[in-house]
Amino acid sequence: MSTATAPRTLFEKIWDSHVVASEPGAPTLLYIDLQLVHEVTSPQAFSGLRRRGLSVRRPDRTVATVDHSIPTLATAVPDALAAAQIATLEKNATDAGIRLFGTKSHDQGVVHVLGPEQGFTRPGMTIVCGDSHTSTHGAFGALAFGIGTSEVEHVLATQCLLQQRPKTAEVRIEGTLQKGVTAKDVILALLAKIGVGGGTGYVFEYTGSTVRNFTMEERMTLCNMSIEGGARAGMVAPDDVTFAYLAERGIDKTELDASVKIWHTLRTDPGARYDHTITLEVSDLAPMVTFGTNPGMGVQVTGRIPDPEHVSEPAGKSTLKNALQYMGLTPGQAVQGQPIQVVFIGSCTNGRISDLRAAASVFKGRSVAKGVRVLVVPGSRAVKRQAEAEGLDRIFLESGAEWREPGCSMCIAMNGDEVAAGDYAVSTSNRNFEGRQGRGSRTFLASPLTAAASAVTGTLTDVRSLA
């Protein structure tokens, strides 16, 4: 093949090696190595299979977990609708012989926390899930993206997906982060720069010194929110950091060593061309928070709420005006000092052990401010166990925060964990859309450090200002 010798991007290498068929006038038929399913976006796909008399082609390439609608209080029972949805997933998975991380599993967790942590996510794979934050798995140098329920059915039936080849963009991030500034702040800064539609039609490959110095968990936070810029997938070429993480996943040593040889080739060749390049310098970056109703509306915590009168373009002006009206914020007001009522620490963006450690480092020896409710929700049961082994749960509880069972919880507010209308929440999740955390809820997206710092002061706070 002549294409094998031409320089290729990481994306192109993975794409090319998964093409099953490519007919003129049709999208490429792409082989999918791993499909993750959860209770909300899969029941209709399984029903569709049954209607057609089809079965799951590769249960061994499918993994199921419950996360979105489960309660996070050990004593709570899900409402009737959620219970039916959970039971449906558990039955569908069991009937099809799909590995299930159900309500009784020792290792259940949020799908994008569980996949990497249990060693399912590997470099070079194609990974899909009926969930837009599937982009998270790209941190391993996999091509991972969210799909709709019809496509979930296609993959269950055939292990393949019809896909138009996306364009590629290099997102080059350079610089050393200041203390108190995290991967979450980097992705929020990128989104503030490119907007929520800036990556539409593209797959991002994150490169540059900042990304190379990130841990796997930081890379996951970064890739997780690619979709918030419109890019269905974000990826980082695998390196020794990746291989070291995988070596701890219980993968057979011989298998791992053989794989690492192949994984070393998963990088963009010198001279390969991206369709687009975005650069971000982060040495001077301060912690970021969003102030509006989409993740692209972010500012440095040291800054001020922007003024719609300074936006010349009419659509942008009215979008900003509406957002500030919904958020109840005044143009020009300082970000710091804005009162808050709720803090949520968790989600597939920031619900991993390093995130909980970061939050705990702030809570240690401090108390949650009066009138503030803090929910700490580990991303999985494995994360919960680890946190408890390290005594983080006690730090949270002693400071006045609630320590919950794993799940999506207040990120999507399907399970009863929600923010009351009009209340302000600092959330380590990924979406600040109107009503995302409960009808009328007002969300400030931020890092675990910023969320914890705001919890102890009761206002939006620069963690670096805490004594």
Add this chain to the structure above:
Amino acid sequence: MSTPAHTVPAGGFRPITSIVASVPAANIDTDQIVPARFLKITDSAGLGEHAFEDFRRNPDGSPRADFALNRPDRTGAAILIAGDNFGCGSSREHAPWALKGAGIRAVVSTSFADIFRGNALKNGIIPVVLGAADCAALHALGNSDTQVTVDLAAETITWPGGSAQFRIDPFARTCLLQGVDELGYILKHEPAITAFEQARAAAGGKA
């Protein structure tokens, strides 16, 4: 393997002619199209009721009279004129299911989020991308009884005083026009899929 049923009625996709409803806000995400609290279902029935729920109803459940889809003069509107970057956010196919349930069969915008666009087409909702001037002209029809026609076969949208060409992915378009479903098409590639898996196994990988 059984012959798959067609999800789109045979006989294909005819032009859609109706009045339009205008929802001009930019970046309408899928949480706005159907909030997550309505996703605790195992089918797709009844979602039309909750399309744009938080725009449509006050917290006490009473309808908001000024929202486009609630207005009596918009009854029967099958074409939604939306703001830029429509359908961003989650991958939920519940969004097009809700729109379809609310009678929407085409959405016009200056751009769509990728996952939403694919989900819409799979449910027979046409995502029509037009330039800003054409979109503005169509938004202006949101208070009139002017009929607008979206013709998928010709890839045209026409209204009194204007018309524009749009592009739909040719494969999705053919599927809709001919009533072919995508899964049926993929299933025809069964031998290629098996060959792919065997070649991998032969190369020492997991089949």
